[in-house]
Amino acid sequence: MGGAFAGLSQPGWAQPPEVSLRPWVRPEGLWRRSIPSPAALIAEAGLGGRVGFAVADARSGEMLETESPLYGMPPASVAKAITCAYGLDRLGPGYRFRTRLMAAGPVTNGRLDGDLWLVGGGDPLLDTDQLNAMARRLRETGLREVTGRLMLAADALPYIRQIDAEQPDHVGYNPAISGLNLNFNRVHFEWARAGNGYSVQLDARSETLRPPVARMRMRVADRNIPVYTYEERDGRENWTVARGALGNGGSRWLPVRRPPLYAAEVFQVLARSNGIVLEGPGQGALPAGASVLVENVSDPLEDILRGMMRWSTNITAETVGLSASIAGGAAPGSLSASAAEMNGWMQTRLGARHTAFVDHSGLGEASRVRPQDMTHALVAAGADGMLRRLMKHIAMRDADGNLMPDHPVAVVAKTGTLNFVSSLAGYARAPTGRDFAFTIFCADLDRRGALGPAEVERPDGGRSYTRRAKRLQQQLIERWAAIYG
Incomplete structure (x- = not known):
C-alpha cells in the first residue's frame, strides 16, 4: 500500500523478564528452551482478565505467534494509530486546518458595516497566542470599528458535548468537540489560600497570555466530596470545588463544554486590547459573500499527528477523525457515527x-478490536510507512524501571492506558534487522467495571496493574526478537 501509508509507526515499554531473552551465542535448541513461553510470561504477570496478542513479520505479513488473536478487546489509545492512518489517507499529510475572521459587509475607512465572523475549521491546536495574533493582524488591516456583532461559525464539525459520557465531569482529557476549539477546549483553574478562604481564578492561559474567563465560574463549597460538581445555567458553565480537597493551593485544567462561546469571550478580550470593541457573540451560518480579513493556518496534518502520537491528545484524535469522515463524504452527527465510518475504512x-x-481516541471503553486485525492493519500500513515514522520511540527498561539506551531491540508503538486496560501496538526491529508488527492487549474488565465514581481517577491497584502489563509487553517483544529475529 503506497501513498499516505508509505511510512507509519511507534515504540513500546515494559520490563525485561527474570530469564534473559537474548542468549544469542548459545546453541539454538538450548537457548530456545530457556526462553519462557507466552503462557509462562502471562502467568507470571498475574494480571487477571485477559491478554491477547498477535505478532507478524512486518513485511510479509506472516503471522508468527498469537494468543486470543480473534477476541475483541478495548484498544484504549492504540485507537489513535488507526485514526492517524485514517486522517492521512482521507485528508493527506499536508492538510491544514484554517480559522478565519471574515467580514459580512463592506469595510470603509476602518469601519465594518456588518458583522465580524469568527469561523472555525476544526483546528484542535488553536490556542490563545494564535487567537491573539489574529486580533493583532485584524488591527493591522486598519479595522477599528464593527457596527454589527461578533458572530461564530462552528459547524465545520458537529458539536459533541464530551468524548465519553462515562468519564468524571472534571477531567480535562474529556472535553467537548466543535468546529471552533481553543486550548484543547480546557480552561485553567488555579487556587491559593487567602486568609480563611481561597482565591480562585479561571483563565485561558497559553505560553504568553492569561486572559480571564468570566462565563465560567468556580465556587468553593464547604464539603469534602464530591471534589467537583458542574452544571450549565443561565448561559454559563458553573463549577464548585470541595474546600477539603484544595490544600494550600494548586491548579489543574478543567474541560470546556461550550468551546465556541469560550473562544468568543477570549477573542473579545484580545480584540479589545487591540482597540476593537465587539458586541455579542451570536452563532449561525456564515452568510454568502463574506470576505476573509485574517486567517490562521495550522501546521501540516503530518506534524499535528506526530504530536498526537507523542502526547496522545484525545481532542486531536477526535477532530482529525471527524474531519476525515467528512472528507470521505459522510455527515456524522456523533463520534460513534464517525467511528463507524472509520471501522468500514479499516476493513x-x-x-x-x-x-x-x-470514537477516534480510544477513550470510550466500548471500543473493541481483535489483536490479529490490528496487526494486519499495521502490516498493511507498511513496515517503512508514514505511520511508523510518526510513532514515538518507546525505550526499553530494566527490572528497576531504568532506561536501557543500548537495548538491541528497537521499538516504535502506540501505547494505550485506561483503568485496568493496557495496550501496545506498533513495530519492533530485532538486532538482525527483521521487522515485526505486533499488538498486545491486556484488560481486566471485571475489575474495571467494579470501580465506583470516586475511584475512577486513582483506583487502588491501577498503577501496579499498568506496571506489570508493561513489563509483560516488553518480555513478549524480547521473546519474539530472540526466537524469530
Missing part, C-alpha cells in the same frame, strides 16, 4: 475483518 483499506471503534 476495506487495511484488511481488518472486524473492528468496533466507538
Whole structure:
C-alpha cells in the first residue's frame, strides 16, 4: 500500500523478564528452551482478565505467534494509530486546518458595516497566542470599528458535548468537540489560600497570555466530596470545588463544554486590547459573500499527528477523525457515527475483518478490536510507512524501571492506558534487522467495571496493574526478537 501509508509507526515499554531473552551465542535448541513461553510470561504477570496478542513479520505479513488473536478487546489509545492512518489517507499529510475572521459587509475607512465572523475549521491546536495574533493582524488591516456583532461559525464539525459520557465531569482529557476549539477546549483553574478562604481564578492561559474567563465560574463549597460538581445555567458553565480537597493551593485544567462561546469571550478580550470593541457573540451560518480579513493556518496534518502520537491528545484524535469522515463524504452527527465510518475504512483499506471503534481516541471503553486485525492493519500500513515514522520511540527498561539506551531491540508503538486496560501496538526491529508488527492487549474488565465514581481517577491497584502489563509487553517483544529475529 503506497501513498499516505508509505511510512507509519511507534515504540513500546515494559520490563525485561527474570530469564534473559537474548542468549544469542548459545546453541539454538538450548537457548530456545530457556526462553519462557507466552503462557509462562502471562502467568507470571498475574494480571487477571485477559491478554491477547498477535505478532507478524512486518513485511510479509506472516503471522508468527498469537494468543486470543480473534477476541475483541478495548484498544484504549492504540485507537489513535488507526485514526492517524485514517486522517492521512482521507485528508493527506499536508492538510491544514484554517480559522478565519471574515467580514459580512463592506469595510470603509476602518469601519465594518456588518458583522465580524469568527469561523472555525476544526483546528484542535488553536490556542490563545494564535487567537491573539489574529486580533493583532485584524488591527493591522486598519479595522477599528464593527457596527454589527461578533458572530461564530462552528459547524465545520458537529458539536459533541464530551468524548465519553462515562468519564468524571472534571477531567480535562474529556472535553467537548466543535468546529471552533481553543486550548484543547480546557480552561485553567488555579487556587491559593487567602486568609480563611481561597482565591480562585479561571483563565485561558497559553505560553504568553492569561486572559480571564468570566462565563465560567468556580465556587468553593464547604464539603469534602464530591471534589467537583458542574452544571450549565443561565448561559454559563458553573463549577464548585470541595474546600477539603484544595490544600494550600494548586491548579489543574478543567474541560470546556461550550468551546465556541469560550473562544468568543477570549477573542473579545484580545480584540479589545487591540482597540476593537465587539458586541455579542451570536452563532449561525456564515452568510454568502463574506470576505476573509485574517486567517490562521495550522501546521501540516503530518506534524499535528506526530504530536498526537507523542502526547496522545484525545481532542486531536477526535477532530482529525471527524474531519476525515467528512472528507470521505459522510455527515456524522456523533463520534460513534464517525467511528463507524472509520471501522468500514479499516476493513476495506487495511484488511481488518472486524473492528468496533466507538470514537477516534480510544477513550470510550466500548471500543473493541481483535489483536490479529490490528496487526494486519499495521502490516498493511507498511513496515517503512508514514505511520511508523510518526510513532514515538518507546525505550526499553530494566527490572528497576531504568532506561536501557543500548537495548538491541528497537521499538516504535502506540501505547494505550485506561483503568485496568493496557495496550501496545506498533513495530519492533530485532538486532538482525527483521521487522515485526505486533499488538498486545491486556484488560481486566471485571475489575474495571467494579470501580465506583470516586475511584475512577486513582483506583487502588491501577498503577501496579499498568506496571506489570508493561513489563509483560516488553518480555513478549524480547521473546519474539530472540526466537524469530
